[in-house]
Amino acid sequence: MQKPSLDIQVKTLPNDPGVYQYYDKDDKLLYVGKAKNLKKRVTSYFTKNHDNYKTKVLVKKINTIKHIVVETETDALLLENNLIKKHQPRFNVMLKDDKTYPWICIKKERFPRVFPTRNLIKDGSEYFGPYTNFKTVNTLLDLIKGLYQLRTCNYDLSQHKIDSGKYKVCLEYHLGNCKGACEGLQGEKEYHQNIEAIREIVKGNFKDSLNRFRKQMVAHAEKMEFEDAQRIKEKIEVLEKYQAKSTVVNPKISNVDVFSIISDESYGYVNFLQLSYGAIIRSHTTEIKKKLEETDKELLELAIIELRQRFGSRSKEIFVPIKVDVGEDLKITIPQLGDKKKIVDLSLRNAKYYRQERFKQIKIIDPDRHIKRLMAQMKKDLRLPEEPKHIECFDNSNIQGTNPVAACVVFKNGKPSKKEYRKFNIKTVEGANDFASMEEVVYRRYKRLLDEEQPLPQLIIVDGGKGQLSSGLKALDDLNLRGKITIIGIAKRLEEIYYPGDSIPLYLDKKSESLKIIQHLRNEAHRFGITFHRQKRSKAALDTELDSIPGIGEKTVVELLKHFRSVKRISEATKKQLEEVVGNSRATKVYNYYLSKKE
Structure with missing residues (x-):
């Protein structure tokens, strides 16, 4: 019999709750899902335009659809979980866990032992847990050991064997850790009362044990047995201390x-x-x-x-x-x-x-996965069409309109690529005009990348608000790059992120990794730009100061700076000190120049 087409398989699905299973052409199970309405849910896979690549791949591979109808949505959820664990389909999320967790066992015995174990044996014993680590188990067992005297031996303590005197008390009895049930020194009823109290402590209920100990303490005190009363009081304090440490909310919130x-x-x-x-x-x-x-x-x-x-x-x-x-x-x-x-x-x-x-x-152990996750997160947070594996950030630097410069820093896979950083002297703009400067450097940067056929970034960030963003966008328009590269602006005060044509800025969570990378880019661009600006200002200062002295050439300037290390030291040097470096004639000219400035 020929298999019906996918379209017919979907159309004949019932409108009931259940579980659906997708198989490929080789009858390999691809995916298991649950639904309140099977027909509606499965139809959505074939009518929706999926953004997720893996979903598109899954839909392409589906060859056969099978389903199981159940009574309720809850039944569907449970059945889905069981089928996923059993078949482990390729496209399903799975909570894998290969660990064997520890349990606290109360052994099914006449005088039950209480001990930790990783092995569950179906012999009627009680198992509490599993606990996520042995530290919790050991803490609980230490508490129990301090409160109750239990046997640790594995003898068969039947009444017949106890009566026949087969066993003798061990060191644990003499240390006060066991009451000697093996010699009939502790009754079964008293022992089981302790076990019942231990059950409640393991469940988190300390109330019954505290009440029991308080009654025992009062009883001992009334009989003038003050040492016993003190011993019970110490147990109450241990239990209360443990309870205080473990209680984090209202004790009425239980189970x-x-x-x-x-x-x-x-x-x-x-x-x-x-x-x-x-x-x-x-x-x-x-x-x-x-x-x-x-x-x-x-x-x-x-x-x-x-x-x-x-x-x-x-x-x-x-x-x-x-x-x-x-x-x-x-x-x-x-x-x-x-x-x-x-x-x-x-x-x-x-x-x-x-x-x-x-x-x-x-x-540390899987940097590729970290980068992949980071890029995917930035794509989502910044609403980008693709992952920003290559980002460039621009910053203008000028102080009181002097020596205007700009910097471009480059990040690859979320990390600085310092060899690709670029400095720009502003050529076409007079004075302090951040907007025009931004337009110039963005244009020059991408004109050069296009001319040299170098790869373009997926994201451009300009340091500034709407004005700088508009300038950067105009440069991209002139190069016909609008829509080919995403450009955004980041304003310093509130870390607003601006997009072209959108008057409402985006605010990322202050702890967001995406924002931290953007801030790193902006700070790095600012640092790099300021460093370049300082270098340029220093050079300008040098040019004005030493080169303006008549009869002093570039060679003399280099010799003086090499020896004295700064213009200030040259200006403060004695004539004799200058003569030792550049001779009497040139030393006299430099010395007289700075002497005239001091007068």
Whole structure:
């Protein structure tokens, strides 16, 4: 039977929630997606004009469409997640994680042991976690060990073996770390009360243990057992100190998952916090590589489903910064203020810190990826038609209208290319006219690049507002380069970015990497221009001062400067000092010149 065309496959899709699967001509799975309305969602792939290159490639490769109808959108989300993990399609985002996380195990035994493990054995034991690092596990176990005396041996403590006297207490008993259940010195009931308290502490509930210890302390005090009372008091202090350190919000906020996301052009970073009685009992951040320009909402929904499954969360409420659709049985809260808002902000801070750390690592271990991400981000932030791998920035320098000069600095892949920096003496403009000067240097720069058939930049930045931008644009018009190169102006005061024909400036986030690169370009152009201007002023000063002395030529000037290092020292030198360098005749002329100026 001949396979129906793509058009027929799309038209015969149902208007129900479900999961769609795209296959290529070799029946290889390309992409899995979910939809509230299968027909509407799949149709959009073939009717929309996609900006993203990868989406265009995906659509071209689609040969077969399969679908699975489900009852609800939540079912579609779960099924999509499972299919992605199982088949790992090329065009799907995946939350990959090869790590084996540690757990705290309460062993299914008559006198349960409590210990860390990476291996889950289905023998009826209880496992709490997973935790994202062993530091958290060890901190909790140290706390538990300080509060409760538990056995660490792996003996089979059946009643029969205890009664027969098979075991003897070990060093842990004599150190006070164990109560000697192996010799029947501790009852099963008391031991299990401690285990129940430990369960609550691991869950983040310290209230029951604190109340129990307070009752024990009062009981010991009433019996005049002050040493025992003091020992219990110390345990209360340890527990309260730990609780104070771990409680970051209102203790009434319990059994809640918090998710947040920040993203750039290529990656999303999702942070997950798990709260119990106001304490963070888990924090985990994951990096997600974008495949088809996925939105923050799409990435966050995928991450919520995957991370809750991975960490076995049973929370009935989640806090998020944006609206998400992840299940009808989950309460979704987008806090606006108060303690709930604080915890979402904390989650966002964790995601940002993780992103910053990844950037630092990537700069060192994978500079190509860093540059690629940076260029993609600049393209998006500055609304450019292509990535600005080659940027040039212009700055005019003149002080009180003297010695007007200009500078052009060049950045390649976000970094200075100093060998390509250029200086300009202003030739056609009289006095201080920034606008005319800008027009002249922009014209001269690109006229030369065109004549020499050199590559043109993707972005030109002029230091200044609308006036300088208009001048630079006029130069590009004269060269028929308008539309072929993007040109923008940056005004110093508020860092406004101006575009041709747009009276409303663009304001980038002050912490934006794109703005930082633009500022670096502007500052570098200013530094380079000022340095050139100073050199020119110094030379002009020299020309006026020494060359104006009758009978003193260029050779004499060079000899004097070489010896005295500055005009000021020459002017302050004695006649004898000058004679030692240039002889009596010329020394007399220089000395008399400066002597007459002092009178």
